[in-house]
Amino acid sequence: MLYLLRAFGHDAHGESDGNAAIEAVREGGFAVVLADILMPGVDGYEFARRMKSDSRLRATPLVAVTALAMPEDRKRIADAGFEGCITKPIEPETFVAQVEAFLAPDPG
Amino acid sequence: MHEATFSLGDIAGSRFPLLEYAPDAIVIAGADGRIRLVNAQTERLFGYYREELIGQEVEILVPARYRGKHVADRSEYYAEPRVRPMGMGMELYGLRKDGSEFPVEISLSPITTKDGTFMASAIRDVTERRAFQARLQKLNAELESASNAKDRFLATMSHELRTPLNAILGFTGTLLMKLPGPLTAEQERQLEIVRGSARHLLSLITDVLDLAKIESGKWELAAEPVALRDVVAEIAASLGPLADQKGLAFAASIAEDIPPLVTDRRALHQILLNLTSNAIKYTETGSVGIDARAAECDGRSGIAVRVTDTGIGIKDEDLQRLFQAFEQLDPTSTRRFEGTGLGLYLSRNLARLIGGELHVTSEHGAGSTFTLVLPLSREAA
Numbered sequence: 001m002l003y004l005l006r007a008f009g010h011d012a013h014g015e016s017d018g019n020a021a022i023e024a025v026r027e028g029g030f031a032v033v034l035a036d037i038l039m040p041g042v043d044g045y046e047f048a049r050r051m052k053s054d055s056r057l058r059a060t061p062l063v064a065v066t067a068l069a070m071p072e073d074r075k076r077i078a079d080a081g082f083e084g085c086i087t088k089p090i091e092p093e094t095f096v097a098q099v100e101a102f103l104a105p106d107p108g
Numbered sequence: 109m110h111e112a113t114f115s116l117g118d119i120a121g122s123r124f125p126l127l128e129y130a131p132d133a134i135v136i137a138g139a140d141g142r143i144r145l146v147n148a149q150t151e152r153l154f155g156y157y158r159e160e161l162i163g164q165e166v167e168i169l170v171p172a173r174y175r176g177k178h179v180a181d182r183s184e185y186y187a188e189p190r191v192r193p194m195g196m197g198m199e200l201y202g203l204r205k206d207g208s209e210f211p212v213e214i215s216l217s218p219i220t221t222k223d224g225t226f227m228a229s230a231i232r233d234v235t236e237r238r239a240f241q242a243r244l245q246k247l248n249a250e251l252e253s254a255s256n257a258k259d260r261f262l263a264t265m266s267h268e269l270r271t272p273l274n275a276i277l278g279f280t281g282t283l284l285m286k287l288p289g290p291l292t293a294e295q296e297r298q299l300e301i302v303r304g305s306a307r308h309l310l311s312l313i314t315d316v317l318d319l320a321k322i323e324s325g326k327w328e329l330a331a332e333p334v335a336l337r338d339v340v341a342e343i344a345a346s347l348g349p350l351a352d353q354k355g356l357a358f359a360a361s362i363a364e365d366i367p368p369l370v371t372d373r374r375a376l377h378q379i380l381l382n383l384t385s386n387a388i389k390y391t392e393t394g395s396v397g398i399d400a401r402a403a404e405c406d407g408r409s410g411i412a413v414r415v416t417d418t419g420i421g422i423k424d425e426d427l428q429r430l431f432q433a434f435e436q437l438d439p440t441s442t443r444r445f446e447g448t449g450l451g452l453y454l455s456r457n458l459a460r461l462i463g464g465e466l467h468v469t470s471e472h473g474a475g476s477t478f479t480l481v482l483p484l485s486r487e488a489a
């Protein structure tokens with residue numbers, strides 16, 4: 001996914017650890033955050049909770065990218081504060097466009 | 109209330125020994141709580157000779173720990189005597205002469221005689237029923253536990269199987285989009301095969317998961333008003349290009365007067381998508397069509413949606429095998445007709461789930477018609 005986003009001209013950064021990810025997001029400057037749900041240590045729900053309870057980070061769009069497909073999971077994801085959900089496996093042809101849809105429109 | 113015309117003695121000496129031979133223990137006591145009359149079953153259940161019980165307080169038949177409450181309840185009952193079961197929602201026990209206890213159900217009724225109002229209680233030994241209930245509860249708990257385990261397994265399997273596909277589909281995608289660089293014709297060909305297989309695997313996983321959900325009753329059945337027209341339009345949009353590619357004519361016609369439909373949209377969409385995709389897949393020349401009209405479903409009003417094609421058709425002897433899982437009728441042509449083999453099986457199960465049925469008629473070499481018959485709504489009488 002990083003490869004795809006960079007290939008389409010975006011500046012993409014990835015972390016494989018939930019804690020490091022929160023720190024990175026806090027450092028700021030990200031237009032949208034994609035998070036998996038099932039991760040060791042800090043899982044997607046916990047990550048969402050931390051991000052959304054931080055007033056500086058709350059406004060940044062948070063999108064889940066996960067293989068969880070059951071309706072209960074979808075509801076839980078929405079309730080946790082994710083603005084959207086992209087299913088894994090991703091469709092490489094449309095993935096970047098899907099992510100771009102969550103970007104705030106350019107001012108001016 | 110009519111005036112009492114008989115006395116207790118009349119009951120005891122009755123020519124009609126209904127009381128004596130009643131299948132439940134009958135104990136008649138007075139306002140003072142003393143037993144006046146019992147029957148044969150009372151002797152049997154509690155292990156007393158009746159002479160030992162007559163004149164005793166009725167609490168002799170109640171385990172010690174409940175006696176206090178029982179006395180209080182008695183006065184309460186006499187204040188407002190009527191026919192009713194005793195101790196609703198409570199577990200009641202009877203006390204035998206030998207000190208052992210057994211679970212009981214008790215019903216009470218007042219008897220107004222010339223000698224005053226007495227209380228008759230019918231007592232039933234429910235030991236077996238309680239044991240049965242306990243077994244049932246245990247079984248239910250086990251079933252639920254097993255069901256939860258299965259659901260967790262399904263959810264986990266779904267996730268585990270889909271995750272590696274992300275890398276496979278993702279990177280074959282980026283390679284075929286030539287993002288890392290140009291490809292030779294042969295490289296492109298091989299990558300397309302890999303991607304095709306990965307996509308096939310993905311639809312297999314999705315189908316199997318859907319099937320598992322249906323079979324374990326986990327498919328959340330929605331019931332909403334569905335505009336059939338819209339569903340068919342979506343299918344036409346998804347599959348139309350495919351039909352065009354094969355040079356097939358594709359047309360959808362929904363009758364103007366079809367009544368409104370209330371059903372599970374996702375299920376309906378999936379069935380029609382599968383039928384139409386099959387129709388296009390198995391047709392080399394000619395046309396594929398979808399039409400819908402009002403029809404009868406199971407004696408109630410409904411809708412029939414037909415998917416017709418001028419494809420290879422199905423032999424009579426093969427119609428039987430059609431809806432079985434993983435059956436594709438012509439094993440030699442599997443490469444031409446790629447599919448999971450689960451489509452019709454799933455569609456038939458889905459159809460049943462939403463209260464409908466899937467039928468097929470076909471002429472080998474000329475074409476087939478698959479008809480989905482649906483009731484207008486599951487609740488409609």
